[in-house]
Amino acid sequence: MKLMAWMSLFTxxxxxxxxxxxxHGQCASLHTASAMSWVAFTYTVLLxxxxxxxxxxxxxxxxxxxxxxxxxxxxxxFAVAAGVIVLHEPLTxxxxxxAVICIAGVAVTQIRSFTWRITPVAASVSTGPVx
Numbered sequence: 001m002k003l004m005a006w007m008s009l010f011t012x013x014x015x016x017x018x019x020x021x022x023x024h025g026q027c028a029s030l031h032t033a034s035a036m037s038w039v040a041f042t043y044t045v046l047l048x049x050x051x052x053x054x055x056x057x058x059x060x061x062x063x064x065x066x067x068x069x070x071x072x073x074x075x076x077x078f079a080v081a082a083g084v085i086v087l088h089e090p091l092t093x094x095x096x097x098x099a100v101i102c103i104a105g106v107a108v109t110q111i112r113s114f115t116w117r118i119t120p121v122a123a124s125v126s127t128g129p130v131x
Contacts, residue, residue: 003057056068056072066109067110070105070106070109070110071106073102073105073106074102074103074106076098076099076102077099077102077103080095080098080099081099
């Protein structure tokens with residue numbers, strides 16, 4: 001979390017400066033934003049950023065990076081599923097095949113890393129006399 005705090009400390013002023021220089025109408029947009037826009041913004045900040053990154057760094061601290069990193073690829077699958085469920089977006093064959101490819105890729109990395117750590121039982125059993 002310290003890393004995220006430092007990144008935010010340096011990133012936010014740069015983004016604000018770029019917004020002032022390159023965009024217009026920000027204050028008007030803030031004043032005319034609907035309640036649903038503020039709920040979406042709050043959800044993004046609290047769950048997407050704070051809880052999401054907090055959980056991510058908590059997992060990285062407790063598990064190996066090779067075990068945790070592939071699950072980042074599932075973000076797109078969950079985002080598409082949320083769009084279909086919450087926003088009633090159409091679920092196309094292309095989206096389904098993309099989700100299947102992402103899930104299969106994560107499954108392959110997790111199964112492969114799990115099987116590489118398993119040692120054969122026969123190799124660990126002593127064949128000498130039992131005393």
